[in-house]
Amino acid sequence: MKISKRLLKIIDFIEKDEVVFDVGSDHALLPSFLVYHNICFKTYAADNKEGPLLKAKETIDKYNLHDKVIPVLSDGLENIKDDVDVIVIAGMGQYTAQKILENKDLTKYKKIIVQVNRDMNLMRKFISDNNYTILNEAVVYEDYYYEILVFNTDYHQNYSDLEIKYGPFNLKNKNQVFLEYLKFNINKYEMILKKHNSEDLNNEVACVKEIIKKYF
Ligand SMILES: C[S@@+](CC[C@H](N)C(=O)[O-])C[C@H]1O[C@@H](n2cnc3c(N)ncnc32)[C@H](O)[C@@H]1O
Incomplete structure (x- = not known):
């Protein structure tokens, strides 16, 4: 299965048998790769539009991943399932990603992995303002520099302006x-x-x- 460097980098942050809900999954490549390679036994490919969900179903058919990669029509986290451990939001604008996360109870998720195409500083500001904890970060180059960030809702004091701008783990790593x-x-x-x-x-x-x- 062919998958981008960007999506592979996100997959690096997912541990064996975590149940992943991929918001804005489109082609469902990320959740399909996870199951195809036995990293996860079950994943969700969620999207808020029928067109992308049809593409997701084509990928699921192609690799015979029925009942393991489950397509879900969902605006953001609206139809998220009870057994989810990890939320992934990738390939979207920062504003849309933040709207999906804003005013939601995220406490029961082990981690949330976010890759927005630009303005990651605004995402870090949102995380800092909510006293959430950044767990890790990465930058990947694939014709463009993509930032990826992992966080959860454990308490963390506000991050400094420098950390918000560039990322505490980017600076440390x-x-x-x-x-x-x-x-x-x-x-x-x-x-x-x-x-x-x-x-x-x-x-x-x-x-x-x-x-x-x-x-x-
Ligand atoms: C550019 S694709 C990204 C696909 C994949 N996540 C990736 O990173 O390669 C963005 C997808 O997000 C979906 N999307 C946008 N807003 C959404 C929302 N509020 N809830 C769920 N899906 C959404 C779009 O329909 C589209 O399929």
Whole structure:
């Protein structure tokens, strides 16, 4: 089964036999891979639209995963099942992902894995404001830098502004892909600065350079 580096990185955070509810599953590749490779015995492929659910059913048919990968029509967590351990939200905008998580009782889930296409800092702010705990983070490159974050609802004091912006584990883990991501951002900002000077952007470049010096 062919699956992207991005989805594989999310799978790294899932442990054997956890029951996964994949919100916005579309093609159901992630929940299907988990069952196909015997990482999980049961997963849910949830989506709020019939079209993606049809694609999910095609994948389930193709790999003969009936009764193990279960398609669910669900707007966010509306129809989540009682036996779920882990929620995955991937490939969506930050606003949509946050709306799905906002004002929900997430206490009974072992972890929630989120990959939004940009603005992960806003997701970390949401987590910090709710005093949730970030358990791990990763950055993966696949024609684009994708950030992945794992959290649960255990109490954690508010994260610092630096942690919210860049991620406490990204800073701690000394991950080489994160380092490349920071350098990529410096280049991007410096290109912009060549055309338009901006104090904010200059400060941002200085801040990222300082992070590299301090953490790598
Ligand atoms: C770009 S796809 C991502 C597919 C897969 N998760 C991935 O990362 O490759 C986004 C999917 O999220 C679904 N979606 C958007 N809002 C949703 C919501 N509120 N509840 C459930 N699914 C939603 C869309 O229908 C679409 O199938």
